[in-house]
Amino acid sequence: MSHITHDIFFAIARVQADYSRCIDDDRLEEWPSFFLENCIYKITSAASHREGYEASVVFANSRGMLTDRITALREANIYERHSYRHILGMPSILGDEARGVRTETPFMVARIMLDGTTDLFATGRYLDIWSIGSNEPKLAERLVVCDSSRFDTLLAIPL
Amino acid sequence: MSQSAEYALSPMQTPQWPGDGLTRIPYWAFQREDVYALEQTHIFQGPSWHYLCLEVDIPDAGDFRTTAVGDASVVVTRDTDGEIHAFENRCAHRGALICLDAKGKGRRDFACVYHAWTYDLKGKLTGVAFQKGIKGKGGMPPDFKIAEHGPRRLKIARLHGLVFGSFSADAPDFKGWLGPEIEPRIGRVLAGRKPVVLGRYTQVLPNNWKLYVENVKDSYHASILHLFFTTFELNRLSQKGAIVVDETGGHHISYSAIDRKASSAGGEYAQQNIRSDSKYRLADPSLLQGFNEFGDDITLQILSVFPTFVLQQIQNCIAIRQVVPRAPDRTDLNWTILGFETDTPEQRLTRLKQANLVGPAGFISMEDGCVGGFVQRGVKAAPDERAVLQMGGSTAESSESRVTEASIRGFWKAWRAQTGI
Numbered sequence: 001m002s003h004i005t006h007d008i009f010f011a012i013a014r015v016q017a018d019y020s021r022c023i024d025d026d027r028l029e030e031w032p033s034f035f036l037e038n039c040i041y042k043i044t045s046a047a048s049h050r051e052g053y054e055a056s057v058v059f060a061n062s063r064g065m066l067t068d069r070i071t072a073l074r075e076a077n078i079y080e081r082h083s084y085r086h087i088l089g090m091p092s093i094l095g096d097e098a099r100g101v102r103t104e105t106p107f108m109v110a111r112i113m114l115d116g117t118t119d120l121f122a123t124g125r126y127l128d129i130w131s132i133g134s135n136e137p138k139l140a141e142r143l144v145v146c147d148s149s150r151f152d153t154l155l156a157i158p159l
Numbered sequence: 160m161s162q163s164a165e166y167a168l169s170p171m172q173t174p175q176w177p178g179d180g181l182t183r184i185p186y187w188a189f190q191r192e193d194v195y196a197l198e199q200t201h202i203f204q205g206p207s208w209h210y211l212c213l214e215v216d217i218p219d220a221g222d223f224r225t226t227a228v229g230d231a232s233v234v235v236t237r238d239t240d241g242e243i244h245a246f247e248n249r250c251a252h253r254g255a256l257i258c259l260d261a262k263g264k265g266r267r268d269f270a271c272v273y274h275a276w277t278y279d280l281k282g283k284l285t286g287v288a289f290q291k292g293i294k295g296k297g298g299m300p301p302d303f304k305i306a307e308h309g310p311r312r313l314k315i316a317r318l319h320g321l322v323f324g325s326f327s328a329d330a331p332d333f334k335g336w337l338g339p340e341i342e343p344r345i346g347r348v349l350a351g352r353k354p355v356v357l358g359r360y361t362q363v364l365p366n367n368w369k370l371y372v373e374n375v376k377d378s379y380h381a382s383i384l385h386l387f388f389t390t391f392e393l394n395r396l397s398q399k400g401a402i403v404v405d406e407t408g409g410h411h412i413s414y415s416a417i418d419r420k421a422s423s424a425g426g427e428y429a430q431q432n433i434r435s436d437s438k439y440r441l442a443d444p445s446l447l448q449g450f451n452e453f454g455d456d457i458t459l460q461i462l463s464v465f466p467t468f469v470l471q472q473i474q475n476c477i478a479i480r481q482v483v484p485r486a487p488d489r490t491d492l493n494w495t496i497l498g499f500e501t502d503t504p505e506q507r508l509t510r511l512k513q514a515n516l517v518g519p520a521g522f523i524s525m526e527d528g529c530v531g532g533f534v535q536r537g538v539k540a541a542p543d544e545r546a547v548l549q550m551g552g553s554t555a556e557s558s559e560s561r562v563t564e565a566s567i568r569g570f571w572k573a574w575r576a577q578t579g580i
Binding site: 043044045047048051053054055056057058059060061062063064065067068069071072075076077078079080149150151152153154155156 | 356361363384386389391439441446507508514522525526528532
């Protein structure tokens with residue numbers, strides 16, 4: 001994608017770094033602001049993605065639904081406290097379309113429970129569409145495609 | 160041989176159930192390897208029926224899908240005559256898996272990769288590679304009869320698009336086993352329409368399978384553990400409901416419905432789904448803006464068939480949960496999220512949104528996936544202590560109150576009958 005400038009690549013890489021830092025630092029209330037108001041966010045598996053299944057483990061088609069997820073985590077749901085550590089690869093620029101720039105970024109996420117138990121929680125890739133405006137890129141769509149279709153019993157914090 | 164080694168090799172004593180009732184559950188039932196092994200032989204390979212897959216998973220001749228009945232890997236196939244068959248995924252020769260794929264189409268037979276022993280779609284052995292040897296040398300002895308060998312084949316029962324199987328020739332008639340109350344409630348959700356699989360995933364539970372099944376049958380915990388609806392002050396319409404426990408105790412239905420009578424008595428409040436003075440509101444309440452799918456006022460119906468099948472209707476979120484024991488303290492929960500061919504695009508979108516209610520990230524069920532692990536860890540040092548199951552009395556009968564543990568007691572009634580413990 002030679003017509004996509006290095007500036008755009010760096011802008012996306014930079015905001016992705018901010019995205020994972022936001023989650024890992026437990027600033028979840030800021031997490032929806034990485035998305036457009038009209039957005040898609042899904043967590044699914046590679047097998048389901050290949051199969052074309054519509055339903056996923058997490059589904060949102062508005063920023064409001066992302067906000068609700070965080071409110072529910074903070075106020076309603078009961079679970080053991082834990083945190084993530086995201087390690088992201090470099091975004092691969094796949095194309096440029098009406099909704100924005102398409103990228104794929106591999107990730108690994110470790111989960112750290114309150115007692116210190118640390119597990120490799122998920123590996124996968126973000127399949128994204130970034131809206132590039134005058135400000136920093138925003139996610140029009142983020143499909144979190146986990147490599148395994150076996151999910152740990154608790155997927156509370158977003159990936 | 161040392162004395163301790165002899166002891167280790169001697170068969171374990173059958174565990175003794177404390178008392179003769181259902182109100183005390185010993186924690187060793189969730190821990191012991193020998194109990195787990197006994198369950199495999201007496202329940203999973205015994206005279207019970209186990210959910211295998213959906214008919215729509217194998218619509219055409221030559222389609223297959225692998226599934227699990229307890230520890231056993233099972234292949235389910237559609238034969239050329241349209242019949243469904245299931246057989247143990249274990250080569251009759253040396254025991255290797257016959258089929259390594261999760262699903263597939265267009266099969267005429269299955270050949271074991273190890274020595275190419277070949278099976279038809281019924282699971283019958285049809286060929287042994289080099290049976291006659293090569294150039295008159297080697298090969299199987301002349302009295303070897305192919306027809307006498309093969310993996311175990313399961314009996315099949317089909318109901319409203321669901322496929323069940325049993326390893327046991329002694330399995331009772333399927334509909335009779337379900338009893339008069341369960342079948343129509345399965346039909347309420349599935350009869351007369353073709354399901355579409357919208358999604359699948361496996362939730363890995365860190366606990367014994369029975370702790371999850373107990374949770375499914377536990378209507379007492381719902382409003383205490385799950386605070387999603389109460390926090391957002393959702394669904395404030397007055398609810399009525401009941402628990403139905405079948406005669407064996409093993410199957411159950413828990414449902415809640417809008418109580419129109421109580422709702423109208425409540426005045427204008429009855430018209431409100433969301434209370435106006437709620438501190439927390441959904442930023443996007445479309446999650447719960449469902450449609451009346453069944454022509455009744457039942458908003459929730461959780462149905463279980465002993466031992467490990469669950470059919471769920473939570474508003475418009477329809478799902479099948481298949482519970483697969485993997486070890487005494489580990490269980491796979493296989494979710495299949497369903498829509499139907501007749502869904503409009505709007506209805507389909509509602510189902511996708513409401514799928515957020517369930518699974519490992521589910522607004523109202525993420526706690527269910529964890530609480531079994533809390534028990535597993537909590538009772539680790541207390542195998543001979545017991546859980547108390549006295550809510551609603553000591554029997555396993557249907558009840559109009561959901562503040563009861565009757566259906567959990569029912570599960571143990573059926574479990575004890577099958578395991579002989």
